[in-house]
Amino acid sequence: MISARGLTRRFGSQTILDGLDLEVGPGERVALLGRNGAGKTTFFRCALGLLPFSGDLEVAGVDVRTDGLEARSAIGYVPQRPPHFDGTLEDLVRFFSGLREIPSARVRLGMSELGLSLDEHGRKAVRELSGGMLQKVLLALAVAEAVPVLLLDEPTANLDGEARAEFLRALKRVPDSCTVILSSHRLEDVRAAADRVLVLENGRLAFDGELDALLERSGSSPTVWICTDRTALANLVRLVEDDRRVIRVHRNGVSVGIETLPGNIADILTDVRGEGIPVDDLRVEEPGLGGLFPSSGAAAESSSGAASGEATR
């Protein structure tokens, strides 16, 4: 569905995409990761035919270089920042559905499937709508035409937790036939929306595989936070500190954070319960994606470690 061969894009002396090769098939859900400046947005802009490039790039069988307009017809796009639009939500829907020649009724239906009523919000000025609501409108517009490809450029970057969760739920309703490429800096987005992860580094593909394989390779692991009572706290700490499967142990009051590989979590919890340690609360904290890209994520990693009172084994 999307095929890049030797895709290269330079800005002056700086090479952003350096002979990138990648293939994404029909219906695949792919996360495009990489530190800032790795070339994710440039790749999207090339795919949309907005930037000239060298190499070959096809979207839905269309050569982007020779027919950018046709390529854009095949792509639904949701940007990081929703566009400022002067007018009401109805005006926005009418204008963009007009550009894509989609009947407004279909967008209206798509919006209602995502939990948004155009009847209720249509007369509101776009600037009065929340970022989450607007991103869902853009998603509804993007998929209303049954496009074969959906490009999502950090769509949840500016949303709060609740809006992000709503957007990700909405994303699950995108038809299976649609190829989705999502760029994000949030692991929960990637886990919720993608089956395959591509990592860009210096304009080239540095990783292609599943998320857990990437986390394992990079040494980034989730942390399971167990909240127990004070009497059992010492037992819990001793148990997990002696466990070879545990990478690090964090302490925060009566909570103990156990950093381990995803595949070990269930076994460790079974052992904890087997020792008769009461589990009052349980929470799994995903590692930040920033840690996978050393130049952008090191600071964030070290600051979170300091805050939690880390006890590294």
Added chain:
Amino acid sequence: MTTGNRIRLFLLREVEHSLRTRWFLTNAAVFMAGGVLLVVAGSSGTLLAGHRGYARALAGLAHFAILFVPIMALLPASASLAEERENGTLEYLLAQPVTWGQVFIGKWLGVSVAVVLALSLGYLASASVSVFRGVPSSLVLAIYAFLVLLSLVFVSLGTVFSALSDTRSRATAFGIGCWLVLVVLGSLGVLAAFIRWGAPAELLAAWSFFNPVEAFRIGVMTVLDPDLQLLGPVGTGLVRRHGPTAIALGSAFSLCLWILLPILGGRWAVSRRRDGV
């Protein structure tokens, strides 16, 4: 969807946007008030009766237009694309099945329609007063045509500045700079300098047609009355040499070129922006 339909959507969006903003009515009101004041005051105070008196009054209106119409057109045109780029909307627009050319032309047409509407509303009052007081309607219409051409020149220039600028403020600064160069320096300063250092008449004439503001002034004054001594030495010389019809048409042609060339140049330049947006 055809190119025409896409352009129409951008045109309508731009017109709707313009009608919602305050500048549209403000500009129409200022041009209306200024125009009526100049026509009424000019025709009442003149010693020349009949056609010549009103021709002088309309000449006052034309000079007011030289100062006001460029700003009236440059400000919304400068904002048109740069504002969309600044707030991230342009990338989303260009990610739709449209071309840069369609967005550019649609925006230009939309601002043009809005500016010409405001100008027409403003001119309607002074035109009515003029016709009511006996000025031939053909004369009033001819001046209207020159006013429309002048406004479109500055819409074109403003749209180009907007297309090439990253921010609205930078595009507006270019627009105001352009107004200063063409209206203040070009119209008065350069001609004064030419005359002071005794430039040849051909060079002065060429400059007059090269500067759209001068082309407008010469065109309007020629249409009003070539013998009115408002043309200045360059215009008078040109009219004597080539006749009033040729000079009026030449002025209109110069203005048309000033409308078209920036659009073509701007369209070419935006396609070469290194960020594609």
